[in-house]
Amino acid sequence: MAKANELHHKYPLINSYGVIGDCHSVVLVSPEGSVDWGCFPDFDSPAIFCRLLDAERGGFFQLAPTDSSLVGSQHYLHRSNVLQTRFASIAGEVVLTDFMPVETLSAWPYRGMDNNTCAEKDGSCHSLVRIVECTHGEIACTMKLKVTPDYAAAPGEVSLVPNHLGALISSGQQHVALAIVGAHLLPSFAMEVVQEPEEWHPTIQAQFLLSEGERLCFVIGIGRTAQAARRLLEQELPRRNFEAELAHTLHCWRTWLASCARCTYMGPYAYWVERSALALKLMTYAPTGAIVAAPTTSLPENVGGGRNWDYRFTWLRDATFTLYAFNILGFTEEAHAFVHWLCRLSCADGEDLQIMYGIRGERELTEQQLPHLSGYAGSSPVRIGNGAVQQRQMDVFGEVLDCIHLYRRQGAFERYGETLEGPLWAMMRSLVDHVCTHWQEPDNGIWEVRGGPRHFVYSKVMCWVALDRGIRAAEQLNLEADLPRWITIRDQIRADILTRGYNTRVGAFTQSYSDTTLDAANLLLPLVGFIAPDDPRMLSTVDRIMEKLTDKHGFVYRYLSEDGLPGGEGTFTTCTFWLIDNLAMQGCVDEARSLFERLLTYASRLGLFSEEIDAQNGMALGNYPQAFTHIALINSADNLQKAEIRRAEYHTDPVIAAFHQTAKR
Numbered sequence: 001m002a003k004a005n006e007l008h009h010k011y012p013l014i015n016s017y018g019v020i021g022d023c024h025s026v027v028l029v030s031p032e033g034s035v036d037w038g039c040f041p042d043f044d045s046p047a048i049f050c051r052l053l054d055a056e057r058g059g060f061f062q063l064a065p066t067d068s069s070l071v072g073s074q075h076y077l078h079r080s081n082v083l084q085t086r087f088a089s090i091a092g093e094v095v096l097t098d099f100m101p102v103e104t105l106s107a108w109p110y111r112g113m114d115n116n117t118c119a120e121k122d123g124s125c126h127s128l129v130r131i132v133e134c135t136h137g138e139i140a141c142t143m144k145l146k147v148t149p150d151y152a153a154a155p156g157e158v159s160l161v162p163n164h165l166g167a168l169i170s171s172g173q174q175h176v177a178l179a180i181v182g183a184h185l186l187p188s189f190a191m192e193v194v195q196e197p198e199e200w201h202p203t204i205q206a207q208f209l210l211s212e213g214e215r216l217c218f219v220i221g222i223g224r225t226a227q228a229a230r231r232l233l234e235q236e237l238p239r240r241n242f243e244a245e246l247a248h249t250l251h252c253w254r255t256w257l258a259s260c261a262r263c264t265y266m267g268p269y270a271y272w273v274e275r276s277a278l279a280l281k282l283m284t285y286a287p288t289g290a291i292v293a294a295p296t297t298s299l300p301e302n303v304g305g306g307r308n309w310d311y312r313f314t315w316l317r318d319a320t321f322t323l324y325a326f327n328i329l330g331f332t333e334e335a336h337a338f339v340h341w342l343c344r345l346s347c348a349d350g351e352d353l354q355i356m357y358g359i360r361g362e363r364e365l366t367e368q369q370l371p372h373l374s375g376y377a378g379s380s381p382v383r384i385g386n387g388a389v390q391q392r393q394m395d396v397f398g399e400v401l402d403c404i405h406l407y408r409r410q411g412a413f414e415r416y417g418e419t420l421e422g423p424l425w426a427m428m429r430s431l432v433d434h435v436c437t438h439w440q441e442p443d444n445g446i447w448e449v450r451g452g453p454r455h456f457v458y459s460k461v462m463c464w465v466a467l468d469r470g471i472r473a474a475e476q477l478n479l480e481a482d483l484p485r486w487i488t489i490r491d492q493i494r495a496d497i498l499t500r501g502y503n504t505r506v507g508a509f510t511q512s513y514s515d516t517t518l519d520a521a522n523l524l525l526p527l528v529g530f531i532a533p534d535d536p537r538m539l540s541t542v543d544r545i546m547e548k549l550t551d552k553h554g555f556v557y558r559y560l561s562e563d564g565l566p567g568g569e570g571t572f573t574t575c576t577f578w579l580i581d582n583l584a585m586q587g588c589v590d591e592a593r594s595l596f597e598r599l600l601t602y603a604s605r606l607g608l609f610s611e612e613i614d615a616q617n618g619m620a621l622g623n624y625p626q627a628f629t630h631i632a633l634i635n636s637a638d639n640l641q642k643a644e645i646r647r648a649e650y651h652t653d654p655v656i657a658a659f660h661q662t663a664k665r
């Protein structure tokens with residue numbers, strides 16, 4: 001127990017981190033001013049900062065008062081992903097401003113899949129900027145930088161550049177420049193390289209005293225070669241105006257937020273919705289339009305356990321769900337970019353479609369373990385790549401077709417002067433045809449279980465969605481399709497699910513056919529239009545889930561059945577939001593709102609969520625921040641608002657009230 005406590009002490013809580021990014025990658029910043037996770041220049045580049053996954057060996061970049069008892073408090077600058085950490089004591093106050101500069105937040109949909117972030121010919125690009133400023137008094141500060149290339153597997157060679165200009169850290173593949181702007185003006189500034197005997201990587205340490213009004217700017221840049229990093233440090237970075245870049249970056253985030261076409265969400269949770277939208281935008285990959293499920297790997301679903309996965313890829317499911325959320329808020333550019341990404345995937349037909357891809361459309365995402373990293377609070381193995389890429393998950397067909405359906409309904413084709421006819425319709429048709437041929441086969445399901453294929457109910461429902469959306473497009477746009485066959489199969493699937501997917505003894509739609517276990521994925525059935533929210537079968541499914549699949553707070557587990565993996569996990573926050581949606585759609589608005597507000601108290605101070613919540617101690621679990629959760633938050637805020645409006649109409653409009661009374665009878 002003592003050992004476990006000691007271990008936990010070395011690892012900040014997962015959701016204590018602030019997150020900043022530039023739509024190419026992100027870094028996680030602790031309230032102690034330490035960047036403990038960072039992959040450069042892209043989400044899927046090898047991490048150079050990974051103290052989050054190994055407190056001893058992993059790299060970090062800390063800027064904070066030398067007195068380590070001063071813990072910072074973090075907030076985002078208004079309507080942005082620019083983070084400030086404030087350290088205050090009787091002696092004074094320093095404010096650390098962290099951001100990754102962006103030139104634009106408009107998606108770039110027409111670039112090739114082989115594109116990456118390297119803007120310059122020599123591969124130098126993208127930076128992390130940290131400005132530390134004393135706002136009053138006087139405070140001694142320390143900077144510690146330990147760069148650990150290739151997830152701390154490669155050694156790094158450090159050299160300091162004279163006149164406190166900065167430092168260079170080079171390894172085989174990754175070359176890092178640290179530029180320090182303003183150090184020559186501070187007489188107290190001193191920098192050295194410290195090599196502890198038991199450490200593999202040296203640490204660069206700088207000490208300086210900041211008085212009121214003084215500031216220093218530290219910038220990390222990446223080059224593809226050592227020469228590129230040197231050029232960055234000696235020529236490019238010193239010439240840049242980081243104050244102006246901060247102002248521009250703030251402007252970009254705020255303009256992006258203001259750009260949503262309809263901004264339909266005006267309810268009481270606007271702050272949460274806005275933060276979720278900003279978090280989702282951080283997960284988009286500007287060069288190709290891809291969207292990652294989360295920007296981290298191996299944050300555990302159970303501290304000390306082995307359910308640790310790499311989420312820095314594009315799942316068709318997670319990405320299309322992200323677009324639903326953006327659609328609710330009226331953002332369309334991201335959908336435009338993603339639909340183009342989809343069209344550029346090298347996929348001949350449905351057989352060829354994978355459930356997930358790399359951010360540039362890569363098909364190979366081989367799962368490997370990194371045994372040299374001990375994992376977050378001892379949660380090993382640390383994994384990179386993801387074996388789920390090989391799985392068959394039939395729901396993705398429904399999700400992709402529903403995404404294109406929504407895109408069409410949004411008027412996006414007209415807005416961008418495009419049409420569904422042609423290659424996109426050919427792809428949709430081949431996906432629908434694939435579902436027609438394969439819907440009766442078992443798969444691994446939405447949760448990517450590793451216990452072998454089954455007839456998952458949610459997968460069958462999404463096969464129904466695939467056909468339904470295909471039929472609607474063909475009928476409404478008069479497109480070429482084998483409509484009689486599609487309609488017959490759609491109705492066959494529905495009948496099959498209602499007969500074999502609903503267990504009358506249990507009183508619920510179950511996880512799979514001939515099964516008695518519950519699955520929170522079935523909360524999506526009314527949300528995708530498969531069944532009415534007040535259908536008795538759905539009402540009883542929701543009741544069973546509330547009785548048997550929740551913890552003491554009413555938060556929902558995905559399932560509690562065997563899944564082929566050892567160990568357990570926390571409640572799955574997305575599923576709790578889906579329960580809120582169901583309650584709201586059933587008209588149980590007060591219950592839905594109270595669950596929603598209880599769940600919000602488990603967000604980080606910055607309004608961010610990871611994937612799961614530990615049922616025992618309320619700690620955040622899993623990768624962070626997770627797109628799935630923020631998507632679901634936006635949907636639930638919207639569903640609650642709609643439910644409130646319906647209820648108000650019901651109470652104030654006698655005609656509607658009379659209609660509801662008649663319908664109930």
Ligand SMILES: OC[C@H]1O[C@H](O[C@H]2O[C@H](CO)[C@@H](O)[C@H](O)[C@H]2O)[C@H](O)[C@@H](O)[C@@H]1O
Pocket residue numbers: 293309310311315317318386387388446447448449450628
């Ligand atoms: O539960 C085991 C599986 O966990 C991960 O999958 C989960 O994350 C995906 C990305 O957000 C999501 O699409 C999926 O629905 C979740 O179950 C992991 O990626 C899998 O490899 C693992 O088998």
